[in-house]
Amino acid sequence: MNIVIAPDSFKGSLTSLEAGTIMKQAILQEVRDAVVTVIPIADGGEGTVDTLVAATGGTLFPLMATGPLGESVEVQFGQLPGGMAVLEAASICGLVMITPIQRNPMRTTSRGIGEVLLAAMDQGHRSFILGLGGSATNDGGIGMLQALGGLFLDANGNPVDGFGDSLTNIRSIDLSGLDARLKDCDIQVACDVKNPLCGDTGATHVFGPQKGGTPEQLQTLEAAMQAYAVRVEEQLGQSGLSQLPGAGAAGGLGFAMLVLGAKLTPGAEVLAAAVKLPEHIAAADWVITGEGRSDSQTLYGKLPIHVAALAQAAKVPALLVSGSLGSGAEQLLDHFHATFSIVPEPVTLDACMENAGTYLYQRVRNIARLLK
Numbered sequence: 001m002n003i004v005i006a007p008d009s010f011k012g013s014l015t016s017l018e019a020g021t022i023m024k025q026a027i028l029q030e031v032r033d034a035v036v037t038v039i040p041i042a043d044g045g046e047g048t049v050d051t052l053v054a055a056t057g058g059t060l061f062p063l064m065a066t067g068p069l070g071e072s073v074e075v076q077f078g079q080l081p082g083g084m085a086v087l088e089a090a091s092i093c094g095l096v097m098i099t100p101i102q103r104n105p106m107r108t109t110s111r112g113i114g115e116v117l118l119a120a121m122d123q124g125h126r127s128f129i130l131g132l133g134g135s136a137t138n139d140g141g142i143g144m145l146q147a148l149g150g151l152f153l154d155a156n157g158n159p160v161d162g163f164g165d166s167l168t169n170i171r172s173i174d175l176s177g178l179d180a181r182l183k184d185c186d187i188q189v190a191c192d193v194k195n196p197l198c199g200d201t202g203a204t205h206v207f208g209p210q211k212g213g214t215p216e217q218l219q220t221l222e223a224a225m226q227a228y229a230v231r232v233e234e235q236l237g238q239s240g241l242s243q244l245p246g247a248g249a250a251g252g253l254g255f256a257m258l259v260l261g262a263k264l265t266p267g268a269e270v271l272a273a274a275v276k277l278p279e280h281i282a283a284a285d286w287v288i289t290g291e292g293r294s295d296s297q298t299l300y301g302k303l304p305i306h307v308a309a310l311a312q313a314a315k316v317p318a319l320l321v322s323g324s325l326g327s328g329a330e331q332l333l334d335h336f337h338a339t340f341s342i343v344p345e346p347v348t349l350d351a352c353m354e355n356a357g358t359y360l361y362q363r364v365r366n367i368a369r370l371l372k
Contacts, residue, residue: 060078
């Protein structure tokens with residue numbers, strides 16, 4: 001039996017490599033002669049840099065930058081063979097970097113992304129992959145654009161501070177001061193969702209609640225985001241950028257990257273190609289993927305859906321094993337032979353995170369017995 005395991009990270013508890021290794025151990029416990037190949041992967045979210053660097057034999061560079069709460073944190077970007085730089089929002093302004101009680105989309109910033117881009121350009125890089133998933137921000141990318149030289153002014157002509165609530169104070173925008181080197185850059189954005197910037201399926205309404213936004217905050221942010229988008233598009237002389245697929249990724253960082261002329265590409269496609277996942281799946285009898293939580297959002301281009309599509313194309317059955325199955329998860333049965341949650345009993349979220357490895361092992365061991 002040839003089994004390919006290609007999971008995303010179980011955010012906040014297991015990396016994709018850790019999850020895949022646990023799944024392999026569980027399968028081999030029951031099917032000792034199975035050939036199990038672990039291919040840790042990401043979709044532009046947490047683990048993007050580590051996955052690409054490990055897959056290509058690249059190098060990691062540490063540096064200090066502004067974190068999601070405005071504090072100075074140690075971050076990193078990767079250099080791939082050939083000179084391409086790769087960075088990710090999840091490890092610069094990510095949700096996993098702050099505690100649940102600190103989550104507040106009004107007071108998080110994407111500034112660190114701009115700072116890391118500047119540092120990489122200072123080293124001579126002009127070709128980039130940027131993973132956008134897993135951010136804690138909903139600032140429309142103004143923090144990043146400010147770091148790169150953009151001006152966002154309030155009613156008194158003073159620069160806003162670059163956090164989510166700054167969107168409500170913007171009265172004028174000047175992008176003429178953006179770093180001139182950006183015009184020579186090729187930026188490929190590995191985007192884990194297809195949401196537009198605004199509207200019912202936009203950044204604020206879909207992802208704002210998990211970033212700590214209250215209904216009142218989200219209503220305020222949505223109105224401010226719409227006004228911000230209009231001002232930016234007017235200055236650029238381009239309309240419709242905010243409605244492009246992926247513009248709503250990472251709290252609007254996708255939109256800001258479009259402003260810079262970046263190309264938004266489904267992150268799962270970028271990383272799957274880099275690790276030759278289609279070739280591995282074509283030779284498999286079963287494919288197993290997973291993530292921390294699977295629900296209706298998974299359908300918006302998350303990694304498991306891309307793995308399922310590759311498996312369907314190769315006529316290989318695919319299974320989904322996730323930390324939990326949320327609202328709309330029944331729709332995933334159109335893409336997988338079966339879906340599983342690893343939680344064995346009613347427990348707190350903290351207990352789930354703490355025991356994720358044990359729960360995952362137990363569930364996959366049972367799945368292996370069924371396959372055998």
